Amino acid sequence: MNKIIYFTKSGNSKIMANGLSEVLNIEAINILDKPIIKNIETLIVVSAIYKFQDSPEMRAFIDTFEKDSVNNAIIITLSASGFMSQKKIIEMFHKKEIRTLGEKTFKSSFLMINKNRPNSGDIDNAKDFIINIIKN
Numbered sequence: 594m595n596k597i598i599y600f601t602k603s604g605n606s607k608i609m610a611n612g613l614s615e616v617l618n619i620e621a622i623n624i625l626d627k628p629i630i631k632n633i634e635t636l637i638v639v640s641a642i643y644k645f646q647d648s649p650e651m652r653a654f655i656d657t658f659e660k661d662s663v664n665n666a667i668i669i670t671l672s673a674s675g676f677m678s679q680k681k682i683i684e685m686f687h688k689k690e691i692r693t694l695g696e697k698t699f700k701s702s703f704l705m706i707n708k709n710r711p712n713s714g715d716i717d718n719a720k721d722f723i724i725n726i727i728k729n
């Protein structure tokens with residue numbers, strides 16, 4: 594089974610996660626709703642950068658994963674700059690022996706910049722990135 598999980602403060606990760614859920618036909622769940630993480634083939638993590646770092650909330654959630662509950666992970670990262678990586682989350686996956694298949698970064702809205710991002714083009718790009726990885 595594949596699953597999308599997301600955390601959001603201002604709604605952008607929710608837009609991306611729900612958009613991906615629709616086009617990929619994979620359930621997307623807010624981590625605040627405590628999704629059950631068990632027997633996951635590929636987990637798609639959608640979250641953002643805050644104060645130059647991966648979200649502490651997503652890190653705390655990933656920390657609760659039991660051994661062998663997830664095989665692979667794909668990371669979709671939103672930020673104002675558009676290029677920051679969720680390095681700590683990738684490191685956590687490696688420690689938990691979860692294979693990180695790839696990370697794609699996106700520009701997303703913050704205050705007055707990147708208005709209306711992520712948009713449908715971003716969702717399409719993320720979809721293509723994920724499909725290419727899962728296929729290969």
Ligand SMILES: Cc1cc2nc3c(=O)[nH]c(=O)nc-3n(C[C@H](O)[C@H](O)[C@H](O)COP(=O)(O)O)c2cc1C
Binds near residue numbers: 600604641674675704
């Ligand atoms: C408190 C706060 C701190 C942020 N810090 C950064 C940052 O250090 N670098 C960056 O590129 N974007 C930063 N951003 C922009 C967010 O990554 C961007 O708005 C993202 O879309 C937020 O996702 P969300 O709407 O799912 O919460 C910050 C946003 C907030 C609200």
